Amino acid sequence: MILFPAIDLKDGQCVRLRQGEMDQATVFNADPAAQAKAFEEQGFEWLHVVDLNGAFEGKPVNGPAVEAIFDATHLPIQLGGGIRDLDTIAMWLEKGIDRVILGTAAVRDPDLVCEAARDFPNCVAVGIDARDGKVAIEGWAETSQMTALDLARRFEDAGVAAIVHTDIARDGLLEGLNLDATAALADAVAIPVIASGGLASIDDIRRLCEPRYEKLDGAIAGRALYDGRLDPKDALALISARYGHHGVTGQY
Structure with missing residues (x-):
């Protein structure tokens, strides 16, 4: 179980959105590289x-902000947003990004995901961002008719490293992770699943440590870390106590 801190980049700054709305952005750090280092x-x-x-x-x-983050830390990075073709995937991986996340491309061009997963083993994740169970694309500006489960099953045998499952209705609102929906997805496919959207407090971390959620590979924390609702030390200590050293499972 890995706790991923989120750095969302808008206009070169580290921000958080509410439900993916670009005009609902709060700037938390004008220096994303410094945030990564922290x-x-x-x-x-x-x-x-x-x-x-x-x-x-x-x-x-x-790109410049991403590269500054990469240069500022030794941490592995998973990167999403605007990655829609093989050249862009290859570009980021060659620069040293450890994993790219394909969201819109997974709906629009599933063959690209399969090709990339084959060409770059363990380096391609699928981002499944769901609104009322239906997959949203194009920066969440459009909602497709495909369900999250249908999309996940499409890549069951493609060699995808992980699925990042986001509940858009909760994203940035600090209302708690939708662990039931995420766990149901993890139960339905063999691909490792990461929970995202709404992580609010240490209570979410405690829930992640319950036996019924041990199948999840991780969770993403954003706003709760930035506004102090979630203490990193406490969160990492809980995960470490339950899953071992900082929750690292060795799958990556």
Whole structure:
């Protein structure tokens, strides 16, 4: 069980959105690299980075900020947002990003996901962002008719490293993770699943440590870390006590 701190990039700054609305952005740090370094010093062992502008524009926009984060820490990074073709995937992986997350591309171009997962083993994750069970794409601006489970099953045998499952209705609202929906997805597929959207407090971490959620590979924390509702030391200590050293499972 890995706790991923989130760095969401908008216009080169570290922000958090409410339910994915770009006009509902709160700037938490104008220096994303410094934020990444702080997360490393707090004991986190992975970073979850999203190029929000890229997600809307369909191509990388916050590249300099991503590279600054990479240069500032030794942590492995999973990156999503605006990654829609093989060249972009290869570009980021060659720069040293450990894992790319494909969201819109997974719906629009599933063959790309399969090809990338084959060409870059253990380096491709699928982002499944769901609104009322239906998958949202294009920076959450559009909702498809595909269910989260249908999309996950599409890649069951593709060699995808992980699924990042986000409940959009909870994202940025500090209402708690939708662990039941995420656990149901994890039960239905063999791909490792990471919970995202709404992690609010140490209570969510305690729930993650319950036996029924041990199948999850991790969870992403954003706003709760930035506004002090979640103490990194306490969260990592709980996960370490339940799952071993900082929750690292060795699967990555």
